[in-house]
Amino acid sequence: MVKVILKRKIAPRVLLGHPWIFANEVDRIEGTLSGGDVVAVYTHDQKFVGQGYANPRSQILVRLLTREERVVIDEQYFVDRIKACWTYRQQIGYTENCRLVFGEADGLPQLIIDKFNDYFVLQTLALGIDRWKPALVNALQQLFQPKGIYERNDVPVRELEGLVQQKGFLSDPFDTRIIIQENGLRFHVDLAQGQKTGYFLDQQDNRRAIRSIVKGADVLGAFTYTGTFEIHAAQYGARSVLGLDISAQAVAQANENARLNNLQDRCRFEVANAFDVLKQWTKEKKQYDVVMLDPPAFTKSRATLQKAITGYKEINLRGMKLVRPGGFLVSSSCTNLVGPDLFLEIIGMAAKDARRTIRQVCFQSQSPDHPIIPSMENTHYLKFLIVQVQ
Numbered sequence: 354m355v356k357v358i359l360k361r362k363i364a365p366r367v368l369l370g371h372p373w374i375f376a377n378e379v380d381r382i383e384g385t386l387s388g389g390d391v392v393a394v395y396t397h398d399q400k401f402v403g404q405g406y407a408n409p410r411s412q413i414l415v416r417l418l419t420r421e422e423r424v425v426i427d428e429q430y431f432v433d434r435i436k437a438c439w440t441y442r443q444q445i446g447y448t449e450n451c452r453l454v455f456g457e458a459d460g461l462p463q464l465i466i467d468k469f470n471d472y473f474v475l476q477t478l479a480l481g482i483d484r485w486k487p488a489l490v491n492a493l494q495q496l497f498q499p500k501g502i503y504e505r506n507d508v509p510v511r512e513l514e515g516l517v518q519q520k521g522f523l524s525d526p527f528d529t530r531i532i533i534q535e536n537g538l539r540f541h542v543d544l545a546q547g548q549k550t551g552y553f554l555d556q557q558d559n560r561r562a563i564r565s566i567v568k569g570a571d572v573l574g575a576f577t578y579t580g581t582f583e584i585h586a587a588q589y590g591a592r593s594v595l596g597l598d599i600s601a602q603a604v605a606q607a608n609e610n611a612r613l614n615n616l617q618d619r620c621r622f623e624v625a626n627a628f629d630v631l632k633q634w635t636k637e638k639k640q641y642d643v644v645m646l647d648p649p650a651f652t653k654s655r656a657t658l659q660k661a662i663t664g665y666k667e668i669n670l671r672g673m674k675l676v677r678p679g680g681f682l683v684s685s686s687c688t689n690l691v692g693p694d695l696f697l698e699i700i701g702m703a704a705k706d707a708r709r710t711i712r713q714v715c716f717q718s719q720s721p722d723h724p725i726i727p728s729m730e731n732t733h734y735l736k737f738l739i740v741q742v743q
């Protein structure tokens with residue numbers, strides 16, 4: 354096996370368990386490395402660090418799969434890992450739908466597998482894991498006998514690894530428009546055409562958190578996608594619910610989801626640019642008991658972080674102004690670079706500018722099928738906040 358020897362001085366990060374090894378941390382490579390190979394990593398004084406897969410064209414030269422020296426990375430290795438991922442999800446209470454594999458946080462860097470009951474959606478976002486795709490598919494077949502497996506590798510980040518963007522069946526073809534159950538509700542999910550893997554499982558527990566604040570309420574939800582939060586609000590007893598999204602496809606699906614749950618009388622969805630509409634409605638002095646915001650990530654790079662901060666402040670300011678005194682703002686952020694403290698700070702600035710007093714009701718993160726590893730900041734990405742707005 355090719356050996357990767359680290360420099361004498363490396364960030365303590367690697368020894369503390371972080372799986373990424375950057376090219377500038379490597380002193381030398383012993384053997385001939387081809388992209389995607391599994392390599393063994395050693396410190397400058399020949400102490401074993403771990404085994405991982407390498408890609409010479411990526412800034413992250415190695416991503417570690419294991420700290421064990423003796424274990425063999427083969428097809429069986431992936432069966433065992435995925436089985437362990439499923440055991441953990443079952444332990445914490447997931448039965449049907451969950452993120453089965455959350456990349457680095459599950460010791461399987463750049464691998465995402467979402468489980469929608471009998472259907473699986475897979476993303477292999479680095480060369481070294483993409484190579485194992487047939488093994489991963491076999492592992493899923495063996496462990497779950499799925500009704501279908503679909504690849505959603507239509508993700509730009511793959512190009513940094515020299516991979517093409519692609520999507521398609523990894524099992525026999527099947528109807529990719531499925532229906533899933535969540536918190537007693539039913540939702541259409543389009544595994545092939547939907548955003549990301551088709552559905553945002555990371556908010557599945559947070560959707561229950563709005564239960565007590567929406568009873569009898571007039572609710573406005575912006576960035577609704579397929580209407581999940583809004584349909585929960587209607588189910589939990591809201592008087593009226595309006596959801597907005599810029600995507601006509603998402604809005605059509607959201608309206609279908611309202612019908613699927615027989616909530617279409619109280620819950621409807623419209624195509625709108627939330628930034629424009631919220632501003633306009635503030636001018637018109639419209640008021641809601643609950644306003645919910647769940648925008649897409651505003652930036653992936655530090656260069657545009659300031660713009661993202663301004664975006665969050667702006668949308669939350671507008672959202673707050675639409676809340677009746679004593680009502681609630683439900684606000685999410687999935688931008689990795691905006692950490693929980695910064696997010697709260699932004700909300701504080703928005704409240705100040707809106708001249709409103711806020712009280713924190715709950716502040717949490719993604720559901721635990723997307724585990725957070727404290728030493729890997731990237732794993733803690735979702736912020737979910739409810740505040741009462743006076």
Ligand code: SAH
Pocket residue numbers: 548552553556575576577578579580581582597598599600603625626627628647648649
């Ligand atoms: N709350 C949803 C996920 C929202 S994802 C859920 O739990 O399933 C973010 C959504 O914001 C996407 O559907 C995207 O189409 C929408 N979006 C992006 N920019 C927008 C804008 N300016 N106005 C309204 N919606 C927007």
